């Protein structure tokens with residue numbers, strides 16, 4: 141705990157991950173619907189890839205021992221095309237025409253790129269000395285029995301392509317988590333509705349929905365609750381009628397007279413795990429449990445809501461989907477692009493632009509304004525510069541730690 145009673149980021153993450161118990165419900169989905177889902181079993185190759193020795197080039201397959209000198213002439217006796225291999229045997233000073241991906245007969249041990257040859261009248265002449273076989277052995281990519289993907293893998297195009305190469309047409313994935321989101325505040329209007337003079341549009345409703353969907357969650361949008369007990373309680377009734385794994389509220393968790401989210405939730409049975417974390421932005425973050433539902437009270441400022449969702453809610457989603465080291469957030473070192481003063485008691489996450497200096501090294505330059513209301517800056521940022529509590533001043537040119545926003 142810090143002097144203000146703020147929980148450290150590490151302790152907060154530890155507590156979140158220990159509460160975010162891995163879920164057991166799975167479903168089988170067609171491969172084409174698996175994007176963004178989390179694999180529920182290890183995926184084991186049932187065959188080798190390629191399944192046969194295959195050519196890496198368009199050219200001619202020969203026995204390499206027959207290339208005694210350059211140029212060297214071979215008689216063409218057939219063809220092996222992708223999908224239709226050559227069934228005969230290649231003998232002394234014989235060759236077959238072969239194409240990329242086509243099976244290489246056992247009798248050949250080398251494919252000559254066609255650019256290194258000349259062919260005419262049923263003969264091919266090798267014009268250049270050869271150093272490579274240009275043959276891919278069966279199982280070069282993967283072998284029968286190999287673990288292709290591990291349980292908990294979040295599936296993107298690469299993983300789906302790998303599963304398809306191995307012949308899988310459906311995968312067992314974890315049932316998507318039901319994640320309810322609730323914006324709170326009398327000042328909020330939904331884009332497309334009439335905005336009264338003192339109102340603003342609820343950007344969090346959209347930003348957080350998108351972020352959750354990006355992480356494979358099934359979003360239940362509870363809309364906007366007003367800053368009063370009755371309206372908040374009305375929104376919570378939805379939790380009684382459907383299974384919600386995570387409830388995310390946005391706004392109303394600070395210390396103002398209208399910040400009622402935490403007391404209303406507690407009155408309705410939530411046990412509060414923690415409130416207020418040593419992080420900037422996002423200090424008023426709240427975390428609790430309402431029955432089996434994890435509850436995150438994100439601060440209302442749009443940048444605070446987005447960053448706390450990335451840093452704290454996404455690890456919970458990962459943990460519930462069996463991702464190993466779910467609480468670990470990937471950081472890297474790069475060069476700082478501007479002087480920074482000493483940091484205060486909160487871990488700071490400065491919005492920054494990435495570029496390369498004249499030596500080709502990665503540089504992170506913080507934006508001059510770091511106010512937590514500035515979505516325009518957040519949307520231009522490539523990374524967060526992470527500064528530990530009480531870190532000493534840092535000079536431009538020294539190393540700093542970053543989290544790439546695209547990695548989260």
Ligand SMILES: Nc1nc2c(c(=O)[nH]1)N[C@H]1C(S)=C(S)[C@@H](COP(=O)(O)OP(=O)(O)OC[C@H]3O[C@@H](n4cnc5c(N)ncnc54)[C@H](O)[C@@H]3O)O[C@H]1N2
Pocket residue numbers: 323324325327328340341342343344345390391392393394395396399421422423424438439440441442444512
């Ligand atoms: N006296 C103190 N005041 C504040 C403190 C503090 O420690 N002492 N903390 C500040 C910090 S840090 C933050 S962050 C905010 C968070 O406050 P709340 O979570 O209670 O959020 P609200 O007051 O409801 O809203 C803050 C801000 O964000 C706008 N907002 C809210 N919801 C949305 C939405 N869905 N879409 C777009 N914008 C939204 C809201 O209009 C306010 O401008 O508290 C500080 N105050």
Ligand code: MOO
Pocket residue numbers: 419420421422423424439441444512
């Ligand atoms: O933490 Mo607040 O999110 O600094 O604006």
